[in-house]
Amino acid sequence: MSSKKNMADFLETTTELARENNTIDASLYSKFNVKRGLRNEDGSGVLVGLTEIGEVHGYVMDEGEPTPVPGRLLYRGIPIENIVKGFQADGRSGFEETAFLLLFGKLPTKRELDDFSSILAENRELPGDFTESTILKNPSPDIMNKLSRSVLTLYSFDPNPEDVSIKNVLRQSIELIARFPVLVAYGYQAKQHYYNGKSLYIHPPQEELSTAENFLAMIRPDKQFTQTEAEILDLSFVLHAEHGGGNNSSFTVHVVSSADTDTYSVIAAAIGSLKGAKHGGANIKVISMMEDIKNNVKDWSDRKQVEDYIAKILKKEAFDRSGLVYGMGHAVYTISDPRAILLKEKAAELAKETNNQEEFELYNTIAEITPGLFADIKKSNKVISPNVDFYSGFVYKMLRIPTELYTPLFAIARIAGWSAHRLEEIISGGRIIRPAYKSVVGKKEYIPLKDRK
Structure with missing residues (x-):
């Protein structure tokens, strides 16, 4: 048996080998008309799907040329400005209404909104000993990684995790929308305590508070916040809740959902996408x-x-x-x-x-x-x-929110859009997403081990 090779030494001798054998001649992308990053040459996205959830519009094509126009963002066909003006005029939070709209495709009635908000409030508490066994005993220096691990662990607490029926996925989605602020807040508190030596504060969510209010209360030692603070965080959640099916994390939801896997695996993959510096950071x-x-x-x-x-x-x-x-x-x-x-x-x-x-x-x-x-x-x-x-x-x-929570805040908002896109893929997709990659390496002969140099 050969002696063990030190990892550092092994990487020192193989890193350049890996680089050399994974570098593709850039001219080949043009030769084979490859849409790198699923982008056309003019920078627009390649059309790969249809959606009724969100629309992002920033230019019109005029004789084959993109012509700039004022930006437009619609949730289920409704301009985002109208949604925001609506709940702000009523002096109420808007994220709960927005999540309902994205999931179900219509604005809720007063009764529907009250019922939905109540369901979210009732499902914010984490199951069993989840806080102690999963969050506090296994803290992470990165909140997004901790969020992903927590989502995957929730699979073990779900009595029916693999069922991809619409009713079951809706139940899972609503629970995740409710629990994301708690998972992030507790993950942050664990990091502060175990990595930064700060006091540990685990404030339970309060049913009478909105999503934004609960989050501010849970991350602050004194649980205090102003009305303006809650309103602007709520607005941020609304504005980040959805951005069409082509953004990297929402497209990830479509891709992974099309493989017919469970909700927790899908959302964990989306979190991994959002964590990237080119996306959520x-x-x-x-x-x-x-x-x-x-x-x-x-x-x-x-x-x-x-x-x-x-x-x-x-x-x-x-x-x-x-x-x-x-x-x-x-x-x-x-x-x-x-x-x-x-x-x-x-x-x-x-x-x-x-x-x-x-x-x-x-x-x-x-x-x-x-x-x-x-x-x-x-x-x-x-x-x-x-x-x-x-x-x-x-x-x-x-808002006195630390930098390491900026991307997790994005996730708290975007779980609403991700959930809507998962439902849409399950209901209307039907085919596993599998684009083509062309091999550009020539044929090589297999060399017996004794003859290799």
């Missing part, structure tokens, strides 16, 4: 960039100073040298992102309440000057504007 990049700007621009009110530093970022001379102004631009939206517009309005209220108006104006200045600088420096005619990530991190910072 974008607002963290914005916050990091803004801290860099604040540290390097002496006078935030001096537009010229701000402009000069943004120019350096675009020229890859400052911040992370990527040449990107994070939070500006979007894969679909061009002239505007409706989510950013709605969140900005509420952010202004919170900035005033928390005495952060000066920083809020810095955000606005950057949003105003970046499109012009981008066009001049990049020599690009691409139309860009602030996306929702540009303001969401700032909002969470004003």
Whole structure:
């Protein structure tokens, strides 16, 4: 028997081998007309499915060319602005109504909304000894990984986990929507205690509180929050609840659901997708960039100073040298992102309440000057504007929510959209999703072990 090989030494000698034998000639993608990232050459997404859940619209095609238009986001055909104005005018939370709309395809009546909110409240408590055995005894330094593990473990507490009937998947979906805030809050508290040496606070969810109110109460030692804080977090949940079937995590839901597997496996896969820095972690990049700007621009009110530093970022001379102004631009939206517009309005209220108006104006200045600088420096005619990530991190910072919870907050909201897409795939999909990959390696002969070099 051969002696054991040290892992570090083995990787030192094989990493480059792995790289060499997994690098595909970039010209072959054009040769075979491969839609890399399921994108067309103009950047638009390849049409791979149909949905009635969400619509994302940012441009129209005019004689084969994309023409920018104001951004539009619809949930089940209803403009997001109308949904937000509706619940804000009534002075009530909107996430519960939004989740019902996404799941069932219609706005709930007063009775239906009360019943649905009550069902969510009754199902927030985690089963059995789940908190102690799964969350506290096995803490994680990353809340998204902890959320994924918790979701998979819930499979073991489900009396009927494999049943993919509509009734059973609905039951599982509602339970997950109810429990996600608790799983995230408790996962965060466990991390704070076991990794950061902080006091452990496990506040039980309160049935009379909304999803947003419960989350704020559960992550704060004193359980206190203001009405403005609850309203803006609720708005954030509504704006992040759904974004069409083509975003990476929702498409993951369709792909994995099409394989006819259980709900917990599907949602855990979606969490893994959302965790990625190119998907759910974008607002963290914005916050990091803004801290860099604040540290390097002496006078935030001096537009010229701000402009000069943004120019350096675009020229890859400052911040992370990527040449990107994070939070500006979007894969679909061009002239505007409706989510950013709605969140900005509420952010202004919170900035005033928390005495952060000066920083809020810095955000606005950057949003105003970046499109012009981008066009001049990049020599690009691409139309860009602030996306929702540009303001969401700032909002969470004003809410005194730690950075490691930014992406989990996204998951708390998006579980509603994921659940709707899972139901749609089960009901209307019918075929396992299997796109084609063309092999571009030539035929090779098998070499006996004794002859290999």
